Amino acid sequence: MDTDKTRIQSLIDKHQGLKKNLVAILLDIQESFNYLPPESLRQVAKALGMPLIDVLGVATFYRAFSLRPRGKHMCLVCLGTACHVRGAQKILEEIERKLDVPAGENTKDGQFTLETAACLGCCAIGPVVVVDGAYQGHATIRKVAPILDKYRKPKASGKRPKAAAKTATRKGGRAARKK
Amino acid sequence: MIELILNGLPVKAEEGWTVLETANFYGLEIPTLCHHEGLTEFGGCRLCLVEIGEPPKSNLVTSCTYPAEAGLVVRTDTNRVWAARRMMIELMLSVAPGSKVLQDLASKFGVTKVRFTPRNEECILCGLCVRICAEQMDAKAIGFQQRGHKRKISTPFDMRSEECRLCGACMYVCPVCQLRCQGPNAETALCNGCLTMDPTCLEHYDDLQCWMYDAGRCGTCVREKKS
């Protein structure tokens, strides 16, 4: 516990313990713990001299933060307008089936967290699925399984998925649209 | 002193006054909901809208947050203002039809239908409770959380707050905490019982017969006007 405290304190110190750096501090905590532990929020509130409720207001406002531990891999499905008209809902349903988890939840084995977004700003390559920061454009129901499998096996994760995803994107996307 | 035109009349406002304060000073009533004396302005309910500027280019602004400026032309009760007001009441009522304050506003401004599906929530996010807790009670126990359609008022981690001093001020200011006359399980989204304060005794007598005097305040004898 105490090591956690010092870890958080060092992250606060890194940002000079300033109120205006609240978001940066929370981002660092999120990255290092993979979520925002309640104790950390209390500690941050105390260190920055601001009410706990305000810290929570920020922590619950941004989707980058999570108050519950997240799975190892973050799977984000865009449900924005452009992706929606290209069938994002179907893709989400397929992923929900494959991972056996509703959107917004973690899989039982703790491997994945499934989240949805309302436009990721790259509508041209929609429908978009993002896994661990790697954008998989022109997603289709068929592509869902291979994408997830790449992250399922611990070996395959690393640099490969990104490269693989890109080629898959090009082939699949264009070909599918030409038809 | 700032000179401006209020409903066609030249008026004077003091430095730092808002349009709402100026209008109130001259006895004009502008309906408000998220405004409360002694709390910072929030500008969230949009009930206090007024029209500023000359018609083709006029704008609707919230009078509770708009500072009185020299030469400003303000009109508080135009068709556009009334339409906007009614719309705001209708929208808020569809969120929380259980609120007496909102039902009363609906009757006062002649909102006779709610075209949206009632959501029966217990909060219209006016922020009064948050501000009274922080600014008057110095507790900062509750606040806004989440965003978009999930936005809500809560304590940290949705648990009993250590900062809360159980003063009840948040419930006192809340416009939704006071339930409508028909109770929480009323069948319709709209009451409209007070639409016309038309005491029944006037049909038979020339003078009001009410023991309580202030006609129909209690609402028991009142019914809708035959038009």
Ligand code: SF4
């Ligand atoms: S009862 Fe608690 S939450 Fe409500 S105003 Fe008082 S201190 Fe704040």
Ligand code: SF4
């Ligand atoms: S709980 Fe009541 S006072 Fe607080 S924001 Fe909601 S409606 Fe307003």
Ligand code: FES
């Ligand atoms: S709608 Fe999906 S990226 Fe814009």
Ligand code: FES
């Ligand atoms: S009173 Fe002005 S916006 Fe609510």
